[in-house]
Amino acid sequence: MLDRDIIQNRGFRNVPGGFELRLRNPNYRGVAGSLLDGVEVVVDGRKWEHDVPRITLRGRTVTLDELRAGTGVRWQLDETATVTVPEPGGLAPGVHDVEVAVYLRRPYFPPFVARSVFRATAKRVIVPDAPAGGLRYGVSLYSYSGDMYTSMTLDDAMADIADLGATGIEILGEGNIPGYPSPSPEWIDHWHRLLGDHGLTATNYGSWVDTAMWRDRDLTATEAAEQIRLDLRLAARLGFTSIRPKFGVVSADLDPHPIWREAVERSLDLAQELDIVICPEIHSPTPIRHPVTQAYLDFIERTGTGHFKLLIDTGIFQTAPVDDGHEGIEGKKRPAFLEPLAVPMDDLVEVLPYVHFIQAKFFEIDDTLADPHVPWAPIVDTLVRHGWNGWLSSEYEGRREPYRGRDQVRRQHALLRMLQKEATG
Amino acid sequence: MLDRDIIQNRGFRNVPGGFELRLRNPNYRGVAGSLLDGVEVVVDGRKWEHDVPRITLRGRTVTLDELRAGTGVRWQLDETATVTVPEPGGLAPGVHDVEVAVYLRRPYFPPFVARSVFRATAKRVIVPDAPAGGLRYGVSLYSYSGDMYTSMTLDDAMADIADLGATGIEILGEGNIPGYPSPSPEWIDHWHRLLGDHGLTATNYGSWVDTAMWRDRDLTATEAAEQIRLDLRLAARLGFTSIRPKFGVVSADLDPHPIWREAVERSLDLAQELDIVICPEIHSPTPIRHPVTQAYLDFIERTGTGHFKLLIDTGIFQTAPVDDGHEGIEGKKRPAFLEPLAVPMDDLVEVLPYVHFIQAKFFEIDDTLADPHVPWAPIVDTLVRHGWNGWLSSEYEGRREPYRGRDQVRRQHALLRMLQKEATG
Numbered sequence: 001m002l003d004r005d006i007i008q009n010r011g012f013r014n015v016p017g018g019f020e021l022r023l024r025n026p027n028y029r030g031v032a033g034s035l036l037d038g039v040e041v042v043v044d045g046r047k048w049e050h051d052v053p054r055i056t057l058r059g060r061t062v063t064l065d066e067l068r069a070g071t072g073v074r075w076q077l078d079e080t081a082t083v084t085v086p087e088p089g090g091l092a093p094g095v096h097d098v099e100v101a102v103y104l105r106r107p108y109f110p111p112f113v114a115r116s117v118f119r120a121t122a123k124r125v126i127v128p129d130a131p132a133g134g135l136r137y138g139v140s141l142y143s144y145s146g147d148m149y150t151s152m153t154l155d156d157a158m159a160d161i162a163d164l165g166a167t168g169i170e171i172l173g174e175g176n177i178p179g180y181p182s183p184s185p186e187w188i189d190h191w192h193r194l195l196g197d198h199g200l201t202a203t204n205y206g207s208w209v210d211t212a213m214w215r216d217r218d219l220t221a222t223e224a225a226e227q228i229r230l231d232l233r234l235a236a237r238l239g240f241t242s243i244r245p246k247f248g249v250v251s252a253d254l255d256p257h258p259i260w261r262e263a264v265e266r267s268l269d270l271a272q273e274l275d276i277v278i279c280p281e282i283h284s285p286t287p288i289r290h291p292v293t294q295a296y297l298d299f300i301e302r303t304g305t306g307h308f309k310l311l312i313d314t315g316i317f318q319t320a321p322v323d324d325g326h327e328g329i330e331g332k333k334r335p336a337f338l339e340p341l342a343v344p345m346d347d348l349v350e351v352l353p354y355v356h357f358i359q360a361k362f363f364e365i366d367d368t369l370a371d372p373h374v375p376w377a378p379i380v381d382t383l384v385r386h387g388w389n390g391w392l393s394s395e396y397e398g399r400r401e402p403y404r405g406r407d408q409v410r411r412q413h414a415l416l417r418m419l420q421k422e423a424t425g
Numbered sequence: 426m427l428d429r430d431i432i433q434n435r436g437f438r439n440v441p442g443g444f445e446l447r448l449r450n451p452n453y454r455g456v457a458g459s460l461l462d463g464v465e466v467v468v469d470g471r472k473w474e475h476d477v478p479r480i481t482l483r484g485r486t487v488t489l490d491e492l493r494a495g496t497g498v499r500w501q502l503d504e505t506a507t508v509t510v511p512e513p514g515g516l517a518p519g520v521h522d523v524e525v526a527v528y529l530r531r532p533y534f535p536p537f538v539a540r541s542v543f544r545a546t547a548k549r550v551i552v553p554d555a556p557a558g559g560l561r562y563g564v565s566l567y568s569y570s571g572d573m574y575t576s577m578t579l580d581d582a583m584a585d586i587a588d589l590g591a592t593g594i595e596i597l598g599e600g601n602i603p604g605y606p607s608p609s610p611e612w613i614d615h616w617h618r619l620l621g622d623h624g625l626t627a628t629n630y631g632s633w634v635d636t637a638m639w640r641d642r643d644l645t646a647t648e649a650a651e652q653i654r655l656d657l658r659l660a661a662r663l664g665f666t667s668i669r670p671k672f673g674v675v676s677a678d679l680d681p682h683p684i685w686r687e688a689v690e691r692s693l694d695l696a697q698e699l700d701i702v703i704c705p706e707i708h709s710p711t712p713i714r715h716p717v718t719q720a721y722l723d724f725i726e727r728t729g730t731g732h733f734k735l736l737i738d739t740g741i742f743q744t745a746p747v748d749d750g751h752e753g754i755e756g757k758k759r760p761a762f763l764e765p766l767a768v769p770m771d772d773l774v775e776v777l778p779y780v781h782f783i784q785a786k787f788f789e790i791d792d793t794l795a796d797p798h799v800p801w802a803p804i805v806d807t808l809v810r811h812g813w814n815g816w817l818s819s820e821y822e823g824r825r826e827p828y829r830g831r832d833q834v835r836r837q838h839a840l841l842r843m844l845q846k847e848a849t850g
Contacts, residue, residue: 001426004575004827027753028570029600029631034638068640077600078574104753107637107673113760114637116753145453149503150429151576175454175502206454212532212539213459215493248532328452328529328541335538402429402827 001151006120007098008080009406010163014090014126019043022080026102026118033057033073037103037115038064039083043096048085050103056082093128093414095367097121123367125410127164131420134384136391137413138168138203140359141176143396143405148176151402154191158198164410168203169195170359170393173231173243175206181230191238202239203391204279204311204357207231211248211257219248224263228278229270236274242357244279244311252336254286261299264308271307277356279311285336287316288347300354309356313395316343318373322363324399340373345382352386363398365411369418377419384423392416426576431545432523433505434831435588439515439551444468447505451527451543458482458498462528462540463489464508468521473510475528481507518553518839520792522546548792550835552589556845559809561816562838563593563628565784566601568821568830573601576827579616583623589835593628594620595784595818598656598668600631606655616663627664628816629704629736629782632656636673636682644673649688653703654695661699667782669704669736677761679711686724689733696732702781704736710761712741713772725779734781738820741768743798747788749824765798770807777811788823790836794843802844809848817841 002024003009011022023039025031038050051064057073061084067073075081083100102118109116130137139161144152152160154176161169174180178187195202209227211219219227228245235243245264247256264278271278286292293310300308315337322338329335348355365371383392394412396405427449428434436447448464450456463475476489482498486509492498500506508525527543534541555562564586569577577585579601586594599605603612620627634652636644644652653670660668670689672681689703696703711717718735725733740762747763754760773780790796808817819837821830 107635108671110677118753210532246533252535
């Protein structure tokens, strides 16, 4: 699907000698290229006149004079036009105010209004390339909650992730797999084809062990192990290298249901056979120095397994509260997991050898790329200094306004990569 | 795609013994049916408790007790749940205030908040069945401008049209045909398959003759005829029975470029061969009693053709101005075609034998089903009294807020059908 906004989120990027942006056709009909009479572009107050940018339609790049002379190109409603603006060195990484004026001639309007102007404005993000080596950048489809299946297909989500220069995709098993737990063979083929098309690697697969699935009794350890094994097998078929089973909890501290140990232990052989790491999630309000985390570390120690490791949700490092509320929770503006837990970096350093995956949870990154809640500078610095080289997977959890997650993920990648560059530089 | 709103536009309807509505899963993950703990429904202030409605998931209809007992059903993110509420006689046709509270148990939340409530409200429209005989009800994809390709696929659009009980679909050739003017054979197959799946008939195909396509010269009559013939052939392949070539105009009165006569005349044999009616559009600010319309009538008279007839855009009957502006027109709040032209019904009666198709243009229908601009009661009454039995094809042209066109089209069909029932009753 295309973005509702005329100025698309995808495709805003630097190219040799300038920058590009993508537009959808602002009129209600497609047109021959000769009726597109130029696109004026303004970025952060600097203007490029309507006859300056080159336009790419259906893979052909032309000047305004060429459009006027007739090239056979058309601008369809279901396709974007790429507008290429000359600007040596391109635009700085980060958020820009972008304005366009699209001129379309409409012969069916009286001559004095036939040359129509369609204006649009947007804040759009230039994401710098990821620095080589070290951290690997991914995105969780959780970031696109609300947009997925309403304005984004799986193909769109992958295109977004690839467009911002990330290479990993994290999914929610029961959420992003149609027909879960038994997707059709066609869908599995489709999944692998899309991964290839977009050059993405399947990273982590979020699963659940719903211990309170039944009202009158808890799941047994056997049932819980069956659930984990089902998700391990499905994750393996889709090419994932870790799963995060989210166990039902029995306390406000998120103590997992006690069957977790036996259920995981019964799944370790299969995890080893499939070479998938089972990752319990360390999630606010549970810090690193806490019996829950310690129990996971003890389990690793005791079993000697290489297929059970920690997944860190960066919400635990939050230094300021989040007051946007949370879907499905009423009567309390700020649930416990949105309070700042402010886990110190030293605690992270201590468990880093056991950390397999990081969900880069965040709520908001502003126009200056500042995050008011999560202290990314020390987090990235810690990871770089200690040579951690796993996946940093964007997990946007802020307000679910349409398209907001997509924009915010781009901001986060711009911020994280600039911080990584500083930390390694 | 699903609607962004939890309460979907499609699927709100009366069924024997009650009414139904469709919901998308309000959480960020799919769940086993046993975790869905009921849906409370309030319509216009009347409440049905959470354990009253039956729920349909993946084609299986169950009670809350059955959900709790475990049926194997799941509520996925990409699928709707149908909620069936008992109410003898169902709901009245028209706009209703609908509220739902969806209860989902989330075992990964602390026990005291694990039963979460997700609330949603919406205005939704019950559309009565179309009265038998006489008028035929269709929808133009123009109504969905802005939504098409951003939150609606062609499949979605057809599903919307079928869901509101219309049977005709009107399209814009250069607009709704990917790869126009050369769609792939696969797309053409897809088009016919979708028509069949949704039980729809292809009605009118909007085309253009862009006489001002080139800046330095006008199209020749030969080129214009080639354009019409191209669209006739493409329309025929897609099963349409009329095309509306919108000629470039040369005056504020929308006088078509004078080549129209020769271009149409050269296309009449092909139109006859394909049995497609070529329909010039009578559109505000051009009334029925006007040289432009008279010229079309003279052409019919002179050629004796049965394949050139009028298309009436109901904007000509407008009795009040529309002040929402129009995309691409700046500096003037109310362009001429948004002024009330108030063409009298007697003029319509006079040309009715020559009218092949009616675009039921409108801008707004309020919560009481009143249209402040277009006088539907006399229009429908006139059509019924004179036994006109062509297509009345919804053409929403109001504000392009997301989903607004879809909601407004439902309102219009509710209104038109109630008026038709009154007029025939």
